[in-house]
Amino acid sequence: MSGDNYHFGDNVTMNGGTGNTGIVKHYGAADGPSDLPPELRAALQDLLARVDALRGQLPPASAQMLDASLPDATGGAAVPAQTRQSALMSIAGIAAVVGPLGQPIVDAVTKILELLAAG
Template structure:
């Protein structure tokens, strides 16, 4: 039809001025994002507890790797997703090598990855 107008995506109009930067996307947090965040925080706390239980049963090199990985395993958005993922994979690898002792840790890692949408 003549005269119909369709627009998809961003529309930016700037009329003079200085220091104009960025686009305000007006992103809103979904209602269940808070619940997901709470679930993620709980899953991270559980993983830390399970790692504390496992730590003393590991060879020193594996225990050190767990210690080095823990700072990146947080629900904090300031941690880079690739750093968090790398740390979770290192923890999962150690948990896998110790068999049934590490199964709860491996389950906790998988739960976190699922909450993050990485699985």
């Protein structure tokens, strides 16, 4: 067993003070919550990928706020609708402040909100 690596929970990567990725949160299964419709699961996975792409370009405080909103935004059906919507709006607001770099996240959140309204 010696030399085996097991990772649970948060992962922090520091690169000599520059290019730091901050805290990478690990949330549940890679395929998303299985108790949600497939189209919504796919949209949430798309949001997570877009957030991962933007995270390194954000100030640490903004990245931390983004990460704090992700569990409620991307959780399963047990997350109350109002809590999910609030978390999604928080993510969209952070992304909007970044400007054009954050637009793909705003678009992903808009799609998720449309799916939730239709469901």
